[in-house]
Amino acid sequence: MSETRSIRVEALTRVEGEGGLHIRLNGSEIEDVQLSIYEPPRFFEGFLRGRPLEDVPDITARICGICPVAYQMSAVHALESALGVSPGPEIRRLRRLLYCGEWIESHGLHMHLLQAPDFFGAASGIELAARFPKEVNRGLQLKKHGNTLLEVLGGRAIHPVNVAVGGFYKAPSRDQLQDLIPSFEWGLQAAIDATRWVAGFDFPDFEQPCEMVSLQHPDEYPMNEGRVVSVSGLSVDVADYEREFVESHVAHSTALHSLRTADQSSYHVGPLARINLNRDRLCDNAKRIADEIGFETPCFNRFKAIIARGLEVIHAFDEGLAILKDYQPFRPSRLPYSYRNGEGCAATEAPRGLIYHRYRITDDGKIAEAKIVPPTSQNQRQIELDLIQWLPRVMGESDQRTADECERLIRSYDPCISCSTHFLKLTVDRQSDERGPKVSL
Amino acid sequence: MSDTKRILIMGLGSPHGDDQAGWLTVRRIADRCDQRADIVVRTAVIPMDLLDWLDDIDILHVCDACQRMPSNDRYHRIDWKSRQGSTVRNDNHPSVISAGREMNLLTQRRGSHDFGLVEVLALAEATCGLPEFVTIWAIEGSGFQPGDEISEVTRTAAVDCADKLLTELQADQCMKNP
Structure with missing residues (x-):
């Protein structure tokens, strides 16, 4: 039975934007990676x-x-x-x-x-x-x-x-x-x-x-x-x-x-x-x-x-x-x-x-x-595609470790939304997961 | 060799509501200390600027807004170094965490790339070193929204804080030059 695993980084905080990261995994399959920027448009x-x-x-x-x-x-x-x-x-x-x-x-x-x-x-x-x-x-x-x-x-x-x-x-x-x-x-x-x-x-x-x-x-x-x-x-x-x-x-x-x-x-x-x-x-x-x-x-x-x-x-x-x-x-x-x-x-x-x-x-x-x-909007989609390539190497780790490794890749871009320093509030939402129903860190 | 100590007084803030408190405080000090060659007064938006200004500084005062705390005082004096002990190694150091909690919402201000005042002071300690004495003056505020005017309560607190700091500066000078 496949396991749906959702890793959500709520806040890639500060800088010129606010963003998060949501990864949905189904067993070893990567179903979705979204670098979400939710800060209101600045017009x-x-x-x-x-x-x-x-x-x-x-x-x-x-x-x-x-x-x-x-x-x-x-x-x-x-x-x-x-x-x-x-x-x-x-x-x-x-x-x-x-x-x-x-x-x-x-x-x-x-x-x-x-x-x-x-x-x-x-x-x-x-x-x-x-x-x-x-x-x-x-x-x-x-x-x-x-x-x-x-x-x-x-x-x-x-x-x-x-x-x-x-x-x-x-x-x-x-x-x-x-x-x-x-x-x-x-x-x-x-x-x-x-x-x-x-x-x-x-x-x-x-x-x-x-x-x-x-x-x-x-x-x-x-x-x-x-x-x-x-x-x-x-x-x-x-x-x-x-x-x-x-x-x-x-x-x-x-x-x-x-x-x-x-x-x-x-x-x-x-x-x-x-x-x-x-x-x-x-x-x-x-x-x-x-x-x-x-x-x-x-x-x-x-x-x-x-x-x-x-x-x-x-x-x-x-x-x-x-x-x-x-x-x-x-x-x-x-x-x-x-x-x-x-x-x-x-x-x-x-x-x-x-x-x-x-x-x-x-x-x-x-x-x-x-x-x-700006540069960050040009890099956004590429960052998501890079994460899809990077995840198979790190998704075997714990959710926290997986999130850390993904942030590490995002930080290498120095995106204006990232602010890079350890901005994470991680919530893990697991379904059909032997490691437990829901964890908030 | 001169034994005059160089003093940096830094006001942190923004134009938004009570967040102007730090700027207001240091501007009042600047107006009244313009004859003191040993005192440098600067304003900043982000705490990281501090790292560029510490060369040859012996005494540092940082004036910053903070959120209301459960006390009757409207501004607070925090002796960073005496509270920290002699050495701060990293942000996992218990004393830093303790100070961060104690200063509470001072740490909520986020500068460039998440370096708040506490982080910047710890970083300075770990790299270029902090001045001999570091004091944080936290002035309470309640409204920090863009476009807000500074409240009368916070304006008064900033003036009181500035006057208190001025008194200390003058007392120190009198002790050196009786």
Whole structure:
């Protein structure tokens, strides 16, 4: 007689969303896996309508406390496209520098406090810190330097306020950026050490080829622009994003699932996708370390995303350092523009993957329509499919252990909904189960 | 070599109702301590920010809102380090759990990725180290909904809390410079 087993993680708490996980097993058969996001929709796209376009960078930054720069960058690029404005190289470099800060703080946090504990059976970053104080402290220092850069360049670390359509409200002084050089020199070496550390973790053998999507720029590691490419050979202009990818609603999630339009298939965005598609565009230091640790690409082992993050932190410090050293103040810090009817879109690379914005604007400078596709909605379906592949390896364990292992896989994505740290309230609902009728933990 | 101790006073909060209590408290302190070079006052939304601000700090005061507790006091002073003992190793440590329970709803505030104030203090202890003295000032509130104004009860408690902390700061200064 088959046994129906239901594992429910009620709350993958906090961050930019609230979600849970429900797994239904019938004997050895996986009947259903649902990564459910039940937080009420936040309607950002709706309440941007009618607002002045200048408000968009600051409002969209509020979508996420960890990656506000990604929302700001995507917004300003899309709006500038609609306005026909093309910021010059100085603004472009400062924007990359700002993005470096965000990658550093976001990846530093995830690597050391969110994902690393999973490799040591630690219940939290605090528990990990008791075993690896030097390494965790190094991670916190890396994060701190990322935040400091955001403060200097963005006005503050959380939800920066200095990003403007056309550039920056105020360009930093040379001294302000020169002061950061010592900490970035330290950070580059620390990022190398951190990447070597995580590369030595014991990774599950879980190579799962799938479609991976990221931006690709001819000359640089992708942050603010590029074509949308994939490991299966897709290569389209960002303007064609909505032709290639479509969002759909599923009953168990208030966040839309994003799929490939042609065959409604899932895909993966994030640091693994970026590295797989852009390894040759990493800085020399990151390439050298990738070779040294034997990081082979394409890599489809989701757990190794922590290594990809490490390599990207190296790149961010390396490139950030170069920009800091070369920086000369410039004027104007933002380009003038005239309102006009128009529409523009842009995609950038948030720490956790490609993010797409499109805006339609009116000739009085108001938002008529907004569309925002964050990384997590693009990864949701792929996470569910990965769990289906992962479950046969872990479902023989207790419900709690099975849930822990599933969370571990989810955390490797660094989804904004996950918040990763030990957020579980587990209820187990067993039917025809010799282990007991109903258990609540 | 100077024996001046560097003091960080951090207000945790948000713009929502009584959750403004921590910010209100430290702003009142900032207004009255602007001549004190040894005091740094900062506001934050998430406790994790604290980890970036601890360099060279000898004394830390954290002002934060908490939910009503069954007592007549409207704000509470908690000496973290003396309550914790000398070393906190992890969040399974009995003393941390005890403190968490005692502080009750301070721990309910969740910062980035579930790092509440208790977790952040424990993390700092385990990594970069905490300042020599850590005190938490918990100001009671009851309404924390977006768009709410701060209640008069909590506003008064925040002012009283700020004045109490100011008195301590001034007393410490007088002891150093009689």
